[in-house]
Amino acid sequence: MLFDWFTFVAQIINFFIxxxxxxxxxxxxxxxxxxxxxxxxxxxxxxxxxxxxxVKKEYEQxxxxxxxxxxxxxxxxxxxxxxxxxxxxxxxxxxRSEIASLRTKLKEALHNEQLNMGTEIIRRxxxxxxxxxxxxxxxxxxxxxxxxxxxxxxxQINELNSDExxxxxxxxxxSADEIVVRSxxxxxxxxxxxIKNTIQLNFNILPIIKFETSSQIIGGIELITNxxxxxxxxEDYLALLEANITERLNQNIEIMI
Amino acid sequence: xxxxxxxxxxxxxxxxxxxxTIVTTWALxxxxxxxxxxxxxxxxxxxxxxxxxxILEMILIGIKGQIEEVGLHxxxxxxxFLGTLFxxxxxxxxxxxxxxxxxxxxxxxxxxxLAVSVFFAVPVFNIMEHGIxxxxxxxxxxxxxxxxxxxxxxxxxxxxxxxxxxxxxMSGVIILGILITITPLVFPIVMxxxxxxxxxxxxxxxxxxxxxxxxxxxNEGEKDIGS
Numbered sequence: 201m202l203f204d205w206f207t208f209v210a211q212i213i214n215f216f217i218x219x220x221x222x223x224x225x226x227x228x229x230x231x232x233x234x235x236x237x238x239x240x241x242x243x244x245x246x247x248x249x250x251x252x253x254x255v256k257k258e259y260e261q262x263x264x265x266x267x268x269x270x271x272x273x274x275x276x277x278x279x280x281x282x283x284x285x286x287x288x289x290x291x292x293x294x295x296r297s298e299i300a301s302l303r304t305k306l307k308e309a310l311h312n313e314q315l316n317m318g319t320e321i322i323r324r325x326x327x328x329x330x331x332x333x334x335x336x337x338x339x340x341x342x343x344x345x346x347x348x349x350x351x352x353x354x355x356q357i358n359e360l361n362s363d364e365x366x367x368x369x370x371x372x373x374x375s376a377d378e379i380v381v382r383s384x385x386x387x388x389x390x391x392x393x394x395i396k397n398t399i400q401l402n403f404n405i406l407p408i409i410k411f412e413t414s415s416q417i418i419g420g421i422e423l424i425t426n427x428x429x430x431x432x433x434x435e436d437y438l439a440l441l442e443a444n445i446t447e448r449l450n451q452n453i454e455i456m457i
Numbered sequence: 458x459x460x461x462x463x464x465x466x467x468x469x470x471x472x473x474x475x476x477x478t479i480v481t482t483w484a485l486x487x488x489x490x491x492x493x494x495x496x497x498x499x500x501x502x503x504x505x506x507x508x509x510x511x512i513l514e515m516i517l518i519g520i521k522g523q524i525e526e527v528g529l530h531x532x533x534x535x536x537x538f539l540g541t542l543f544x545x546x547x548x549x550x551x552x553x554x555x556x557x558x559x560x561x562x563x564x565x566x567x568x569x570x571l572a573v574s575v576f577f578a579v580p581v582f583n584i585m586e587h588g589i590x591x592x593x594x595x596x597x598x599x600x601x602x603x604x605x606x607x608x609x610x611x612x613x614x615x616x617x618x619x620x621x622x623x624x625x626x627m628s629g630v631i632i633l634g635i636l637i638t639i640t641p642l643v644f645p646i647v648m649x650x651x652x653x654x655x656x657x658x659x660x661x662x663x664x665x666x667x668x669x670x671x672x673x674x675x676n677e678g679e680k681d682i683g684s
Contacts, residue, residue, distance in 0.1 A: 204463045206474050207657045211561070218489065218545060221525050223537040226493035227498055230517050233510070236502040363609065377487035 216418070321445060350391040353421040353432045354398045360430070369403050371428035378408040379425040384417050395423075462559040463566055478564040485561065516544075523665065534585075535671065538578055542571065543664035546622070550656025554649055560656070565623040569652055572619030575667040576611065583674045595674070599674040618666060625659045 360368065373377070381387070381395060392411055399407045422431030465477035478599045496509045506514070520540045524532040550559045561567040596607045633652060637645050 204461075204474065204476070204564075205570065206472055207463050207476060207478050207564065207566035208570050208573075210479050211482060211564075212574055213568045214479070214486060215541070215545070215571060215574055217539055218486050219541040221486070221490045222493060222541045225490055225497055226513070227517065227536055227540055229497040230513055231536070233497075233502050234514055234518070235498045237504065237506075240502060242502065264459065341541075 223432055225281045314420070346385055346387060347391060348433065349383070350387060350394060350423055354394060354421075356432050357402060357423075357430060358400065358404075364430075368399050368428055368430060370423075372399070372403050372405055372407070378410045379423060380410050381421060381423050382414045383415060383421045384413060384415070386413055387411055387421075389429055395421075399423075414422040461564045461566070462561070463564050477559060477579035478561045478567055481549075481558065482561045482567065483550070485545065489544065489548060506621055506666060520664075524668055527665065527668045528676055529668060531586075535582065535668070538574075538582075538615070539664055539668055539671075542575075542667060543660055545569075546660030546663055547657060549652060550660055553652055553656055560657075562656075565619070568621040568623035571622070572615045575670060577669070579611075579670050579674045582671050586675050592674075614670060618663065622659055624665050625655055 210392055312414070381392075387395075392409070396407055396409055399405070399409070417433060420431060420433030420436075422433060460479040462481065466474050467477070467480060468475040496513055500510060501507070517536070517540065520543055521532045521650065524535050524539055529535050541641055546562060549562050552558055553560050562571075576666050580592055583595075596604050633645055636648055
């Protein structure tokens, strides 16, 4: 039998029952689950989008802050560089000034030292030389030496140039006091006479001469009258030696500075 | 030679006959409902889901997509009917690989019952969608003389639907039976595989045709409302 009415009706009923059951136990729960998941995913996507927007906003804020920070840092850096440069210039100027001051002080110190040293050298040299000369002259001092000194002194008077001669003449003429002749040792009478005669011959006066001895004179004779002095003295040579030494020392100090 | 599983009768009381078709249908129903219950019992809405739920969702989304493709935009309203139709036919035909089992769809009574269900579903959905007046109006469109042709069309369509499915399923079963008697080895396996294929295709065609009929009627109604 190809077709059965009861089966036909039963199958229709079965089918509708199946529709109801599947709707209840299959389609509805699954479709609901799908819808819920879709809404969940949509919500998550919305949240993600929102987060993305927030992140982008925060990123932009961060970028802005970063650029501001960079700008601020650059400004500070430039300021610091400017300060450093000005400070450097200031310190350099200060250092130069201090160096100049120190150099000046050093120069002064060296100069003082030079002076002291020169003075000391001169003093010592003089002392030594004087000591030696004194000793030598002391050893050599004799009538013959005195005679030679007198002879040189007389020669000096005779060889005075016209200006000096005039000055001495004026001094001798205007002198109310006696003429003083100083020497280390007492001059013998003959030499005293020779000096008197030389003055008389050269200046046409009769001199009253007072002969004195002086330990200050190392070796030599000096004539003093009315503030004018004619002398021949070893001291003059020593003064020349002192001048030469001082000049040499000055040259050495300038080279050092 | 037995053509339909209706001929195997287990219980008969007057008009009432419990035959093999009804019994297999009940078994299928039980299997589908229990399976649905078991799977949907542990449904989760999180993004990570079980394999079974995933498969079911894929099938349902596929059915839903197909329904929408034929023009039924409110797919949720139709998925109960059309989804059940497809799953019943598909599982019924798929289980044909089991020995002893004969698909209920190889019974003309079943296919006719399903076709008649579609036959009634078309106007029911149409009325639900557009109201009874618009539905009735569609029978006299474009001119009242078309009424008998519309009626004939409805019946012939239902008959074609029923016979197509029955013919395919019954022929598959019969060919398999004949082949087993001629060449009991190897060849029936190939034919069974073919049977699975044709069964799947037929269940798909049946459901799609039902969808198209419903959609055609629904769209006709929409056009009427529009005009």
